Amino acid sequence: MNLKKTLVALAAAATFSSAAVAESLSVAATPVPHAELLEFVKPALAGQGVELDIKVFTDYIQPNVQVAQKQMDANFFQHQPYLDEFNAGRGTELVMVAGIHVEPFGAYSTKIQSLDELKDGAQVAIPNDPTNGGRALLLLQSAGLITLKEDARITATPRDIADNPKGLKFRELEAATVPRVLREVDLAMINTNYALEAGLNPSEDALVIEGAESPYVNILVARPDNKDSEALKKLAELLQSEEVKDFINEKYQGAVVPAF
Numbered sequence: 058m059n060l061k062k063t064l065v066a067l068a069a070a071a072t073f074s075s076a077a078v079a080e081s082l083s084v085a086a087t088p089v090p091h092a093e094l095l096e097f098v099k100p101a102l103a104g105q106g107v108e109l110d111i112k113v114f115t116d117y118i119q120p121n122v123q124v125a126q127k128q129m130d131a132n133f134f135q136h137q138p139y140l141d142e143f144n145a146g147r148g149t150e151l152v153m154v155a156g157i158h159v160e161p162f163g164a165y166s167t168k169i170q171s172l173d174e175l176k177d178g179a180q181v182a183i184p185n186d187p188t189n190g191g192r193a194l195l196l197l198q199s200a201g202l203i204t205l206k207e208d209a210r211i212t213a214t215p216r217d218i219a220d221n222p223k224g225l226k227f228r229e230l231e232a233a234t235v236p237r238v239l240r241e242v243d244l245a246m247i248n249t250n251y252a253l254e255a256g257l258n259p260s261e262d263a264l265v266i267e268g269a270e271s272p273y274v275n276i277l278v279a280r281p282d283n284k285d286s287e288a289l290k291k292l293a294e295l296l297q298s299e300e301v302k303d304f305i306n307e308k309y310q311g312a313v314v315p316a317f
Contacts, residue, residue, distance in 0.1 A: 079106035082288040084277075085120035085132040088113050089253040090305070090313050091275070094157070095133060097304055098295040107288045115233050117186060124280060125149040131289060133157070133296075134250075136273040138211050139188040152284050155293035156274040158305060159314045160249030162192050163263030164200070167240050172200055172264050177223050179243035185229035187212040192273065193246035194218070197225075200265045249312055259312040274316040 082102075086092040092113050099109045112129065114120050120132035121143050135143075137153060144151060169175060183193040191213040197203050204220035205213050215227045230238065232248050236255035239245045249259050259266055267273070277296060279289055295301065302315045 080288055081108040081110055082131070082292060083110040083112065083129045084292070085112050085114055085123055085129045085134070087115065087117075087120070087134040087250050089250050090158070090160070090309060091133045091250065093308075094296060094301060094305070098292070098298075098301065101295055101300075102292060105291050107291055109292070117232060121147070121149065121151060121278070124151060124278065127280070130283060130286075131277060131279040131292075133277050134275070135278065136188070136275055138192075138273065139186070140276070140278060142187045142212065150281055151278050152281055154277040154279050154284050154289055155297060156276050156316045157296050157301075158275050158316050159267075159271045159273060160275060160312070161259060161263075161267040161271055161314065162189075162196055162246065162248060162273070163252060163259050163266035164193075164196065164244055164246050165239060165252065165257060165262055166244050166264060168243050169264070172202065172244075175202070175223060175225075175243060179223065179225055180228060180241075181225050182228045182230055182235050182238050182242045182245040183215075184232035184235060184246065184248065186232060187214075189232050189248060190214060190229060196246065196265060196267060253309075253312060258310075260310055 084095060086095055092111055095109060095111045102109050117135065117139070120134050123129040124132050131154065140151060140153065143149065184190050188211055191211040194203065194205060194213045198205050202223065202225065203218050206217050206219045209217040228242060233251055235245050235247050236251050252259050277293055283289065297317045305313050305315050
């Protein structure tokens with residue numbers, strides 16, 4: 058092949074390569090199920106010209122910080138109430154791109170088989186961030202263990218408990234840490250993604266769990282300046298596809314519920 062034909066061939070190959078993967082998209086996610094769902098759609102997204110770069114985090118702060126600071130394009134780990142609280146507290150303006158699934162919040166124990174067995178003065182571990190802590194307390198209230206003040210909302214803390222007949226004692230910990238103290242406390246209120254990471258089966262192991270009607274839909278999040286980008290639109294469409302719905306239902310068996 059002469060030089061001219063070689064250059065033409067190389068130019069054609071470069072054009073094909075750039076068309077195959079026209080742009081990249083970086084998304085911060087917690088490991089389970091968020092990163093798993095992203096890995097599932099990654100090949101299909103590449104087929105649409107977008108290379109997905111997934112960065113896994115084990116906390117609820119850095120994924121938002123890095124998106125806000127434009128170090129990452131988007132994140133996938135949180136629900137809207139948490140995002141609202143984060144924006145209000147940090148002065149950020151992150152926005153929802155699409156709602157994907159619900160992870161029913163549950164109560165777990167290695168010491169009792171039923172909430173009826175919970176003793177007076179029992180230790181209960183709950184997340185220490187405003188929305189998930191309040192979510193845990195609302196679930197305990199629905200189970201009849203406590204009563205919150207009338208004006209208590211999703212950001213309720215133990216200080217908002219109006220009636221605590223069993224005298225439950227609360228340990229407020231970072232959400233990711235709660236599963237680690239499961240054997241040390243009488244009851245642990247755990248986010249489903251962390252329950253799954255800890256080898257728990259929410260649909261079987263939880264003593265009480267939110268229903269599928271939970272308002273805490275996990276969302277794909279970005280900034281106002283990039284929320285309408287073609288790459289994010291493509292990712293959102295794939296995450297809300299029938300293939301992903303089937304994947305969620307088959308893999309998580311009710312521990313994660315599609316919200317679309």
